Structure formats: structure tokens, C-alpha cells
Amino acid sequence: MTNKRNGTLYTGVTSKLPQRVWQHREGIADGFTKRYGCKMLVWFEMHETMEAAILREKQIKAGSRKKKLALIEAFNPQWRDLYEDIAHG
Template identity: 60%
Template sequence: MRERQPCVYLLASQRNGTLYAGVTSDLPARIWQHRNNVVEGFTRQHHVHDLVWFELHETMESAITREKAIKAWKRVWKIELIEKSNPYWRDLYAEIGV
């Protein structure tokens, strides 16, 4: 995975646990920040650290549009999205070129 690649991602606290949708241009660095509680907020407060899904985009504008759409989805749709590519909810952090 190349650096500075616009990306939408979903984090989970555990399988079927609390979910968080985010957008970034540097996925490895952003997930590291979540995992190490560098950023105050929702993921730190609710221990949401496992990268369970991500999607690369050509532009930050398209990534932000997709993130906003996913945030508006019903929870069951987000779970279906995760389980399509990651049925066991593996933490994908080690696979993103950290």
C-alpha cells in the first residue's frame, strides 16, 4: 500500500462490537494513532482499535463522500460490508504495510 492514499476505513472494538467509520490519506499512520490512543475521542473512549475494513480511493473528495454515506447507513449494512471481505473480523492492521 502506498502512502498518502485516500482511504475510508471501519474500526471495531470486537466482532459485532462498537463500530467507527473514518477517512484518511495515510491509513497506517492513522490506525497507529487509534491503536495507541493518541487522539482523544470516540475510539479512545470506547476502545475501538481493530481495523476490520478499508477501501482505497483515487481522491480525498470521493473518500469523504463514501465515509459520509457509510456513517449514515444502518448498522446491519456496515456489518454486511465488513463480512463480505472479512467474515471473521480479523484485525487487518498488519496487512496494510505498517
């Protein structure tokens, strides 16, 4: 999640992506995303298990900002908010 193109980045894990993104967008979830206004979903990955998702989250968080930007740019070069794509799917 981010607040704008090339802005503050947030990486998290959830078993209910549409619901969690909605919470971030509405400011219901206290913490980092609320503080920095990270309301745009610009990248995500799906995993078979929560364990796999958590391992990947740790890997991404340990990576550099440059690597995170490269993931977003490869998947979503326009930095389009992907919430509507997942909200009704």
C-alpha cells in the same frame, strides 16, 4: 474500526491509513475510538481522491448498522485485525 466482533463501529477517513490506525491503536487519537476502545481495523476502502473518500464516508455513516456489518462480513468474515496487512505494505 471496532473494539471486538460485532462491537462498537467507527468509520473515518484519512490520507495515511497505517499511521491513523496506529494512532487509534495506541490511544493517541482522542475522541470516539479512544473512548470505546476501537483498536481493530476490520474493513477499509481505498479511493483515488480525498473528495471521493469523504463522500463514501458520509454514505457509510448514513447507512444502518446492518449495512456496515454486511460490508465487514463480505470483506473480512473472521473480523481479523487488518492492521498488519497495511502497516508494512
